[in-house]
Amino acid sequence: MRKALVIGNWKMNGRQDANEALLNALTSGYDNKLERVDVALCPPSVYLAQAQSLLQAGSIELGAQNVCADVEGAFTGEVSAGMLAEFGCRWVVIGHSERRSLYGETDAQVAEKAKRVLDAGMTPVVCVGETLEERESGLALQRVQSQLRAVLEEVPVEHLAELVVAYEPVWAIGTGLTATPEQAQEVHRALRDTLAAQQVELDEKVRILYGGSVNAANADALFAQPDIDGGLIGGASLKADDFLAICRAAAGES
Numbered sequence: 001m002r003k004a005l006v007i008g009n010w011k012m013n014g015r016q017d018a019n020e021a022l023l024n025a026l027t028s029g030y031d032n033k034l035e036r037v038d039v040a041l042c043p044p045s046v047y048l049a050q051a052q053s054l055l056q057a058g059s060i061e062l063g064a065q066n067v068c069a070d071v072e073g074a075f076t077g078e079v080s081a082g083m084l085a086e087f088g089c090r091w092v093v094i095g096h097s098e099r100r101s102l103y104g105e106t107d108a109q110v111a112e113k114a115k116r117v118l119d120a121g122m123t124p125v126v127c128v129g130e131t132l133e134e135r136e137s138g139l140a141l142q143r144v145q146s147q148l149r150a151v152l153e154e155v156p157v158e159h160l161a162e163l164v165v166a167y168e169p170v171w172a173i174g175t176g177l178t179a180t181p182e183q184a185q186e187v188h189r190a191l192r193d194t195l196a197a198q199q200v201e202l203d204e205k206v207r208i209l210y211g212g213s214v215n216a217a218n219a220d221a222l223f224a225q226p227d228i229d230g231g232l233i234g235g236a237s238l239k240a241d242d243f244l245a246i247c248r249a250a251a252g253e254s
């Protein structure tokens with residue numbers, strides 16, 4: 001049985017005063033029923049210390065939105081996996097489509113990042129997703145499976161089951177367009193086939209999240225799909241009530 005997981009990706013949003021208000025609202029709205037779900041937030045790296053201190057007493061965990069593919073050294077502007085671990089991160093999002101499209105991240109770099117994250121004792125959340133053009137050309141499954149395979153082939157076999165995968169159709173991120181539950185389920189099933197082909201029973205162990213304009217109204221139907229284990233949430237993670245409602249949906253409590 002895979003435990004549900006909901007991760008909030010704040011992207012490049014936040015200010016110390018607004019973060020404090022949001023984190024306090026989330027911790028006070030969090031109740032025991034949410035223990036059934038792993039819940040994490042990924043603020044911008046500069047706010048990790050603030051978030052770590054405000055979240056320390058509760059059950060909401062901390063993650064990061066990106067990591068450097070190198071361990072340390074002359075990489076101006078980058079943040080290493082070791083640094084993220086020092087600030088209490090358990091999860092690290094890698095290969096987000098904004099990183100791939102705006103900063104040219106390749107499948108090979110995403111695979112390197114996965115290894116750095118695992119070496120530092122954290123969990124990589126590997127994002128995959130097709131563009132609208134790829135979907136309309138019937139290439140969606142092929143695209144996401146090859147993005148996933150690029151990571152699976154590089155990660156040491158004993159660590160494969162620790163991965164989390166996030167299916168995020170590029171056309172649904174921040175656009176208000178959401179994949180239908182059936183469209184998402186089809187892709188999640190195909191990703192499980194890729195996991196199973198890599199290692200026996202890996203498909204049953206790895207959590208696969210859906211991301212792309214998830215909100216309080218559509219979360220229930222998405223999370224009811226058998227192969228969707230939770231969500232990677234952008235915009236709605238900036239509003240405490242919406243994010244908590246999504247977490248409750250993942251816990252089967254809405």
Ligand code: PEP
Nearest residue numbers: 173174211212213234235
């Ligand atoms: C994301 O940034 O990973 C995301 C899914 O964003 P949104 O929920 O805003 O579409």
